[in-house]
Amino acid sequence: MRVDLFDxxxxxxxxALRPARPRDSARLLRVGREGAFGDLIVRNLPDLLEPGxxxxxxxxxxxxxxxxxxxxxxxxxxxxxxxIDLRRWQAFIRNAKRLRVGDEVEFPAGVWATAEERHDDGSWTLGFHGDEPVEVLLERAGSMPLPPYIAGRRPTDEADKSDYQTMFAREEGAVAAPTAALHFTPELMAALAARGVGHETLxxxxxxxxxxxxxAEDTADHAMHAEWGRIEADVAExxxxxxxxxxxxIAVGTTSLRLLESATGEDGVIRAFAGDTRIFITPGYRFRAIDGLMTNxxxxKSTLFMLVSALMGLERMQAVYAHAIAEGYRFYSYGDSSLLLP
Known part of the structure; x- marks a missing residue:
């Protein structure tokens, strides 16, 4: 499909440059395959779901x-x-034209890395020096990687250290938050449990x-970057x-959806999964694992807008976004949410 169709x-x-406070006070747009939209807040979510x-x-x-x-x-x-492994990470580099294979880069707090390899997509492999885990080095020298549409308009600060983590955050390794889950609070989870709504994690x-x-001008020519994921066998069962x-x-976030779909066969059975996924979901895709999606x-022209258009239909999502813009919904990582129920 032509990429400009998704513009x-x-x-x-x-x-949105800051999240809603409290988190579950963010707005929530309920969307079915047809009919009127529901302008609600995230705290209303238990009333929109069914026991089980x-x-x-x-x-x-x-x-x-x-x-x-x-x-x-x-x-x-x-x-x-x-x-890549314990000492090496793939990285996008700013000012990459000044970098050559074998160059050493000095970061703050005594952290050093060697530029080992340049990849076809322009990213680099960085090999970090020393014996400490790279995550320890990052705690000393790194900052939260806010999306460019936020970082370009304000500096990262202390509040982002907690604002940009979900209440479920446990397994270290992401460089972007699964932002749909940023809206959840212990109080909301208790209300969902009282409604009989369960939850699982991957x-x-x-x-x-x-x-x-x-x-690319056509979706067929776009190459997705690989991301590592895991679904435990008992969760799949x-x-x-x-x-x-x-x-x-119901997947909370496009990341959960993409991994569930990667782990599900043509027979509709979700299986245990551990490895990379490059799944690219565009209109025409037949969903196998999920019955709905909560997402910001x-x-x-993003792969994620293509994904929601595959789930609900492109014309429907164009109408959804026109409504959201007209009604003042806040967009992107720190913005409001939608519940898509095809």
Whole structure:
């Protein structure tokens, strides 16, 4: 499909620079396949679900993967986005034209890395020096990797250390938050449990590639970046039982959805999974694992807007976004949410 079909105009003032407080006070737009939209708040979610429904959350934890350093006199910025092994990470580099294979880059707090390899997509492999885990080095030298549409308008600060983590964050390795889950609080989870709504967790370490624009003119020519994920066998078994009982599996966030779909066969059975996924979901895709999606509002011409258009239909999502813009919904990572029930 032509990528420009997924374009739309978003006024800059609709981009949220801070999250709603409290988190579950964010607005929630309920969307069915047809009919009127529901303008609600996240705290209303239990009333929108049925007993026996199960929400699936991503328990990845964002690491301080943004680094500012120098190679000699040249300033080098690095955003780590995928672990290769204990000492090496793949990274997007700012001012990459000043970097050569074998160069050493000095970051704050005595952290050093060697530029080992340049990849076809322009990213680099950085090999970090020393014996300490890279995550320990990042705690000393790194900062939270806020999306460019926020970081370009204000500096990262102390509040982002907690604001940009979900209440489920446990498995370190993401460089972007699974933002749909940022709206959840212990109070909301208690209300969902009282309603009889269950929940499960999986892990998908979200990479910085999620923010990259689609540069191809046709979706068939776009290459997705790999992200590592895991679904435990007992989680897969319980989710299969939910669907077998006629209840709904609802992904919280596109990251949860993408991993569930990656782990599900043509037979509709969700299986244990551990490895990379490059799944790219566009209109025409047949969903196998999920019955709904809770997600924030996404960028124009992004792979995530293509995904929600695959779930609900492109014309329907164009109408959804026109409504959200007209009604003052806040967009992107710190913005409001939608519940899509096809």
């Amino acid at each position: 739309f105009e978003l006024p800059p003032e609709r981009i 429904d199960v929400l699936v959350f991503n328990d990845t934890r964002v690491i301080p993967a943004q680094l500012e350093g120098r190679r000699g006199a040249a300033r080098i910025g690095a955003t780590l986005h995928k672990r 892990t998908l370490h979200v990479g910085a590639g999620t923010f990259l624009p689609v540069k 319980r989710l299969n039982a939910v669907r077998a009982a006629g209840r709904r599996v 509002f996404h960028l124009p």
